[in-house]
Amino acid sequence: MNILPWKIIHLDLATPxxxxxxxxxxxxxYLVFWWRNxxxxxxxxxxxxxxxxxxxxxxxxxQQIAPGIRLRLGDDWETLINDxxxxxxLEKLLTPPDTLPTVSVILCTRDRxxxxxxxxxxxxxxxxxxxxxxxxxxxxxxxxxQELVAQMPEIKYVCEPKPGLSIARNTGIEHSSGEIIAFxxxxxxxxxxxSLRLAQSFLDPNVFAVTGVVIPSELxxxxxxxxxxxxxxxxxxxxxLVFDRDFFETNQAKSxxxxxxxxxxxxxxxxxxxxxxxxxxxxxxxxxxxxxEDSELWxxxxxxxxxxxxxxxxxVYHCHRQYRENLERQMYQYMRGHISALFLxxxxxxxxxxxxxxxxxxxxxxxxFGGRILRGEELKHQTMIPEFLGxxxxxxxAIKYLLTPSNS
Amino acid sequence: xxxxxxxxxxxxxxxIKTEAKxxxxxxxxxCCDRPVGLILREMPPETTLSKEELADIIQAEIxxxxxxxxxRDTLSPALDLDAFPSLTVAICTKDRPExxxxxxxxxxxxxxxDNTPRFExxxxxxxxxxxxxxxxxxxxxSVRYTCEPKxxxxxxxxxxxxxxxxxxxxxLDDDVVVDRGWxxxxxxxxxxxxxxxxxxxxxxxxxxxxxxxxxFERRGGFGRGYEKIRHGQIAPGNPLYPCGAxxxxxxxxxxxxxxxxxxxGGFDDALDTGRPLPGGGDLDIFYRVVRSGTPFIYxxxxxxxxxxxxxxxxxxxQYWSWGLGFMAFVTKSYESDRDNxxxxxxxxxxxxxDQVKQLIKSILGQHSLPPKMILAELWGGIQGLLxxxxxxxxxxxxxxxxxxxxSAISEANPALVSSKRHE
Numbered sequence: 001m002n003i004l005p006w007k008i009i010h011l012d013l014a015t016p017x018x019x020x021x022x023x024x025x026x027x028x029x030y031l032v033f034w035w036r037n038x039x040x041x042x043x044x045x046x047x048x049x050x051x052x053x054x055x056x057x058x059x060x061x062x063q064q065i066a067p068g069i070r071l072r073l074g075d076d077w078e079t080l081i082n083d084x085x086x087x088x089x090l091e092k093l094l095t096p097p098d099t100l101p102t103v104s105v106i107l108c109t110r111d112r113x114x115x116x117x118x119x120x121x122x123x124x125x126x127x128x129x130x131x132x133x134x135x136x137x138x139x140x141x142x143x144x145x146q147e148l149v150a151q152m153p154e155i156k157y158v159c160e161p162k163p164g165l166s167i168a169r170n171t172g173i174e175h176s177s178g179e180i181i182a183f184x185x186x187x188x189x190x191x192x193x194x195s196l197r198l199a200q201s202f203l204d205p206n207v208f209a210v211t212g213v214v215i216p217s218e219l220x221x222x223x224x225x226x227x228x229x230x231x232x233x234x235x236x237x238x239x240x241l242v243f244d245r246d247f248f249e250t251n252q253a254k255s256x257x258x259x260x261x262x263x264x265x266x267x268x269x270x271x272x273x274x275x276x277x278x279x280x281x282x283x284x285x286x287x288x289x290x291x292x293e294d295s296e297l298w299x300x301x302x303x304x305x306x307x308x309x310x311x312x313x314x315x316v317y318h319c320h321r322q323y324r325e326n327l328e329r330q331m332y333q334y335m336r337g338h339i340s341a342l343f344l345x346x347x348x349x350x351x352x353x354x355x356x357x358x359x360x361x362x363x364x365x366x367x368x369f370g371g372r373i374l375r376g377e378e379l380k381h382q383t384m385i386p387e388f389l390g391x392x393x394x395x396x397x398a399i400k401y402l403l404t405p406s407n408s
Numbered sequence: 409x410x411x412x413x414x415x416x417x418x419x420x421x422x423x424i425k426t427e428a429k430x431x432x433x434x435x436x437x438x439c440c441d442r443p444v445g446l447i448l449r450e451m452p453p454e455t456t457l458s459k460e461e462l463a464d465i466i467q468a469e470i471x472x473x474x475x476x477x478x479x480r481d482t483l484s485p486a487l488d489l490d491a492f493p494s495l496t497v498a499i500c501t502k503d504r505p506e507x508x509x510x511x512x513x514x515x516x517x518x519x520x521x522d523n524t525p526r527f528e529x530x531x532x533x534x535x536x537x538x539x540x541x542x543x544x545x546x547x548x549x550s551v552r553y554t555c556e557p558k559x560x561x562x563x564x565x566x567x568x569x570x571x572x573x574x575x576x577x578x579x580l581d582d583d584v585v586v587d588r589g590w591x592x593x594x595x596x597x598x599x600x601x602x603x604x605x606x607x608x609x610x611x612x613x614x615x616x617x618x619x620x621x622x623x624f625e626r627r628g629g630f631g632r633g634y635e636k637i638r639h640g641q642i643a644p645g646n647p648l649y650p651c652g653a654x655x656x657x658x659x660x661x662x663x664x665x666x667x668x669x670x671x672x673g674g675f676d677d678a679l680d681t682g683r684p685l686p687g688g689g690d691l692d693i694f695y696r697v698v699r700s701g702t703p704f705i706y707x708x709x710x711x712x713x714x715x716x717x718x719x720x721x722x723x724x725x726q727y728w729s730w731g732l733g734f735m736a737f738v739t740k741s742y743e744s745d746r747d748n749x750x751x752x753x754x755x756x757x758x759x760x761x762d763q764v765k766q767l768i769k770s771i772l773g774q775h776s777l778p779p780k781m782i783l784a785e786l787w788g789g790i791q792g793l794l795x796x797x798x799x800x801x802x803x804x805x806x807x808x809x810x811x812x813x814x815s816a817i818s819e820a821n822p823a824l825v826s827s828k829r830h831e
Contacts, residue, residue, distance in 0.1 A: 044644070048640055049638075049640035051603065053601060054485075055485065055599065056600050056638050062476045062479050069475050069479070075468075077463040077466075080467055081417065081418060375647065
């Protein structure tokens with residue numbers, strides 16, 4: 001299967017949109033629609049749908065952005081009808097107030113000083129500088145990270161010798177003092193308004209957890225295209241959704257899709273939530289089971305009757321794995337982590353939907369294999385073998401949980 | 409019967425009161441004069457829906473759509489509708505002069521808003537039993553009349569294709585009336601998509617007077633939604649695209665670039681022949697236009713109101729003809745477009761599975777249609793699969809041999825007279 005790059009095009013609706021012509025070097029366009037500095041929607045446009053005149057592109061954009069604006073405007077008839085376009089109202093709604101809660105940014109890293117450098121530069125460019133930026137150096141093999149951070153006096157350096165992303169994040173929380181704790185990863189760059197939008201979303205005292213949009217920074221290699229276009233990537237919804245008790249209860253029978261809430265590369269919590277429901281589970285996450293330490297924490301928040309919020313205006317740009325072997329390892333870990341998290345959630349709460357999903361996912365893979373044979377290879381089939389192996393390995397991890405007492 | 413009410417949501421809302429004869433309401437919603445939704449609701453006779461209740465219902469159903477339309481006015485660039493090329497609007501009809509008159513009365517105000525006609529209107533009288541239609545049309549000086557002696561809707565459509573003068577050719581069935589925004593809707597679709605070869609528009613109910621009409625509309629009617637669609641060469645998430653050609657629209661309201669129709673050989677006169685194969689011609693032309701490689705546009709502003717079958721027997725026959733026409737189209741295309749045979753096999757499988765699912769739902773009482781309507785469609789589909797298209801081709805060849813060719817067509821477009829063009 002020949003996989004070409006996809007071109008990422010950021011389109012600001014405040015300026016005239018272009019007509020889109022197919023380009024032979026690309027399989028398609030990954031469109032992100034903005035209104036000035038607010039991201040409002042995206043569309044994955046395969047080459048076969050091109051050319052697209054600019055006039056038709058407007059219709060496409062409006063269809064994508066209207067649902068998110070609707071959620072912001074709410075259900076009041078007068079607002080709906082009298083607001084000339086929704087955009088004025090949106091800008092007003094999103095004008096930051098004078099006082100905002102303080103934000104600690106925590107960034108966990110391990111032996112990737114080049115990526116980290118780019119990330120830290122973007123953090124230094126934030127429009128509203130955060131209360132503090134903490135780099136947690138997790139079980140480093142070299143001193144490169146320490147030396148890099150030493151050149152940036154405003155960034156705090158903490159070393160956590162025990163490997164594991166959850167452990168490193170928990171250490172970061174212990175060393176922080178802000179009211180809001182925002183997490184990001186070393187393979188991202190952040191939008192200048194990132195911390196501002198996160199802080200703003202915590203103005204409501206009932207908000208305990210927030211996630212934002214993760215936009216791919218490039219889709220140049222096969223691995224990046226497979227991950228974003230074939231697997232759906234990390235971007236998540238561009239609508240300001242609230243995941244609440246309702247969401248939790250309606251989905252409980254079939255397992256709550258907490259992974260829809262967001263991604264660890266762009267999430268924030270109110271400090272006091274950790275006292276209420278505990279810290280990241282050390283058994284999950286990179287360096288342990290593989291991943292899902294973020295979604296498992298959201299699961300606990302929801303299970304405790306609190307809600308998680310999406311604030312799509314908080315944007316980071318993620319550089320997906322560039323090489324296939326790295327992607328395959330990642331997908332293996334994703335599935336292993338996912339299954340382990342399902343088991344932990346089941347063991348903790350006896351919510352049977354988790355177990356049901358863990359078992360029924362095998363049918364999903366059966367379907368994928370079947371589709372691969374009947375209809376030929378597609379992007380989504382590219383990583384199904386490592387995924388499936390990770391799926392099986394997840395059960396191995398789960399058996400280990402059953403045999404060892406909880407240590408979280 | 410349902411009371412049909414048009415509501416412009418940007419104007420102050422009024423309470424709604426049903427009369428003794430009403431069993432429900434149909435709210436035809438517009439925003440900035442563009443159609444944005446149809447809400448059907450049962451409502452007891454002589455009851456009132458307050459302004460507040462109405463606002464709640466509307467915003468729950470189409471709140472997002474209202475925002476989208478307002479954003480469109482703020483953001484989208486102005487379109488030059490007057491640059492629209494010449495247009496012929498063809499209405500093919502047979503022995504229904506009242507319908508023709510009703511349709512023309514809605515169309516002529518759009519044709520001549522002031523003194524100069526903006527497009528050509530062509531009535532194609534298909535194998536008429538008498539001269540009533542011709543006499544009726546004579547009352548409208550801006551309308552051109554022509555007669556196609558060979559019985560069959562696609563003969564009539566090809567006749568229109570041969571004698572039309574416009575660069576674009578729009579078709580209307582005689583049982584529709586056009587909306588005041590119909591012409592602008594078509595022009596908008598063209599201005600937004602100047603590279604497109606075909607267009608279809610929204611079809612809303614003309615009336616909801618009888619149980620059959622309400623049933624039909626509740627099951628979705630001809631509706632293809634209130635969002636503009638630009639159909640390309642693939643549709644993400646639809647592996648059978650473009651073979652399920654029903655998604656493109658309905659033949660009662662469609663338009664094409666005329667040169668493109670001529671290039672691909674016009675309509676297949678073995679489909680849409682009236683009894684015993686009254687359907688499939690629109691699906692076939694949509695499919696072939698898309699397969700020719702041009703974009704195909706659906707535009708909700710390009711709106712007509714269709715008078716649905718009034719009686720349940722007629723409705724049942726309509727569902728039967730949908731099944732029949734669809735499968736006739738499938739069996740034809742399976743042979744003529746070999747690249748897509750796999751998709752067509754998948755489509756047949758999908759269609760029967762879907763029909764059986766609907767039938768089970770209907771038997772369990774969870775479907776808007778009674779089982780016999782679904783059985784009718786299913787039976788039509790089976791008949792269509794069992795060689796109806798081949799039989800129709802033989803019948804049509806006979807008609808062609810026994811009816812003299814219209815000299816006007818053969819002179820205008822000899823290509824359209826060849827009986828071999830679909831082989």
